Amino acid sequence: MIEIRNLYKRYHNHHDSPWVLKDINLTIPTGVSVGLLGRNGAGKSTLLRLIGGMDSPDRGDIVRNSRVSWPIGLAGGFQGSMTGRQNVKFVARIHGAEEEIERVVREVEAFAEIGNAFDDPVKTYSSGMRSRLAFGLSLAFDFDVYLSDEATAVGDRAFKAKAKEAFKARVGKASLIMVSHGEGVLREFCEAGIVLEKGQARWFDDIEEAIGAYHQATDGKKIEPPKVPTSLSEAKQQLMQANLEFEQARLDYQIASDDPARNDPDDALRWRVEESRERMHEARRYVQQFQSQAKAKPRKRTTKTTKKTGRP
Amino acid sequence: MAMEISRSDSSQPNFAGPSGGRARSSWRVARSVWFALFMRETISRTMADRMGWFWMIFEPLAIIGVMVSVRGLFMSGRHIAGADYVAWMVVGLMGFMLFRENMMRSIGAIEANRGLFAYRQVKPIDPVLVRCFLEGMLKSLIFILFITIGSLLKFELMPDYPFGAMMDWLSLWALGWGMGLTLSVLGDLVPEIGKVARILNLPLLLLSGVIFPVLYVPHQYREYLLMNPIVHGLESMRMNFFSGYHTIDGIDMTYLWFWALALISLGLVLHMRFRDQLKAH
DSSP states (O other): OEEEEEEEEEOOOSSOOOEEEEEEEEEEOTTOOEEEEOOTTSSHHHHHHHHHTSSOOSEEEEEEOSOEEEEETOTTSSOTTSBHHHHHHHHHHHTTOGGGHHHHHHHHHHHHOOGGGGGSBGGGSOHHHHHHHHHHHHHTSOOSEEEEESGGGOSOHHHHHHHHHHHHTTBTTBEEEEEOSOHHHHHHHOSEEEEEETTEEEEESSHHHHHHHHHHHHHSOOOOOOOOOOSHHHHHHHHHHHHHHHHHHHHHHHHHHHOTTOOOTTOHHHHHHHHHHHHHHHHHHHHHHHHHHHHHOOSOOOSHHHHHHTOO | OGGGGGGOOSOOOOOSSTTTTSOOOHHHHHHHHHHHHHHHHHHHHHTSSTTHHHHHHHHHHHHHHHHHHHHHHHSTTOOOTTSOHHHHHHHHHHHHHHHHHHHHHHHHHHHHTGGGGGSTTOOTHHHHHHHHHHHHHHHHHHHHHHHHHHHHTTOOOSOSSHHHHHHHHHHHHHHHHHHHHHHHHHHHHSHHHHHHHHHTHHHHHHHTTSSSOGGGSOHHHHHHHTTSHHHHHHHHHHHHHOTTOOOOSOOOHHHHHHHHHHHHHHHHHHHHHTHHHHHHO
16 A cells, blocks of 8 residues: 655756645555556656655655555666676665575566677667666566556567566556556556646546546546447548547647637647547557458458458 | 665565565665675776776876876985885875775766666665775775785885774775765765866875975975875875884874764765755756
8 A cells, every 4th residue: 555645746946846746645555556647747757756765755755555666667777888687686686685686687588588688788778678678677576566657668569568468467466556648558557547637636446537537637528438449440440530530639739829829828739639649549550450460360251350351 | 874764665575585575674775785886886897897907906006107207307306204205105196096086986976876766775875885985995905906016026115004004094085985975965966066176186186295295395384284184194194104204293183084074974964965856866
């Protein structure tokens, strides 16, 4: 269980320093995975860093009665001049795993799958390799709560799938607190949600409600939870719909930004463009998925779906 | 140490060790962090550079060589009463470099390890402490190496009062440690301070009596010279190395320790006060 009591946080800039988080009171129960929602700058990452203990609050406190990880997939915690192996050993040591250092190194090496590069300096790594190493490192330790800041969005597709699997294997034993703009990812992993807005946090027992509230807060529009398409034609239809919505949002934004008397401090329209773009990409992925399935097994014409998709 | 109070860590991954499941004590967390940082710094100091080990020994040798030849060229005729001037200069340079390296390495310590503050167990003071420790160990090792090789070559470098020399060496180390702790915070908050410290290196070398014997300083300026605590450390160490050596009056190790303890306390307080700023930067 993680308890947040009367939490205040602000960053001291040169000019004014408004509260990023203002009087947050939350209790995150054990074993519940939570998604953090809010637009850029709403304080999602700040709250995550505070929960992880990387930063300390200006007022109030956070009680962690469980073992909390550092943000998984954090690629910044490496020393560039040292090899992947040396970096892994370092992290194992600060976590007091001196006796188990061999096991940790073996596990990370197996998970990261970067071959001989494991013994090269980290500064020679590509960003994908770095995040593979970082991800493997996070999973080599048994935490109760894992923190994730857009972490599942790294690496190529095969690695993403692997990371997802590794996560799923831990559900039940460990929970997750995650910041992501991908609503699909949030739906997949999280049960509950926290919406951050203007320094305030609202707790929702259901992630669907949280996503709904988030959209209502940003543009006053209610967004239906997307249906997972069951066939290629359905997916294509959704893609067309998403394309239309995106074009509409972009047009609205362009018209609004041409207007000199515009009063839109939150930039809600711009965020609507970004979100509809995200939905469009999601829809396109579904279409591609169905198309590749169609290519993979063109012979099976027995099931209903294959007939509907009308593949060659 | 007061710093450790904040390190209480109830959120460790547990391992099937003797302490499995329970949170580690603050002291144990601090020890594992220091050990991990020590291994990391040692590797990056000695192995990361292709010629790491070579330069570590050759650099002081080269500086001593240059200084000795400069003296031989421009100041021939002057000699140090009661000591061979090469040995006299080796002792002074090694003592000064111990102080200077502790100070200068600490200034970059926080910046170089910024990425590690993502792991909440690591506090900004840790890399500074570990670097100072490592620096002192390396310099001691090199000095002992010089003394041993010198003795084998029948070159008088063995201290006449080894215990006193060792205490002076430790005192200079403590002074460098205090300076490092203080400047690591100030240099990180105000980068210009780090630059000024770098510029002040050379004047400090001259004012500490490393190259010119302080005995040559006119009487009326000596009291100002004695305000520099490094002078006390170096002269005291030379007196312990060479029993026939005489220096100016007023050499007082208590004065050096006053500086060292004041700087260490100030450094620790600054690290406590600005911990969050140092991390967040």
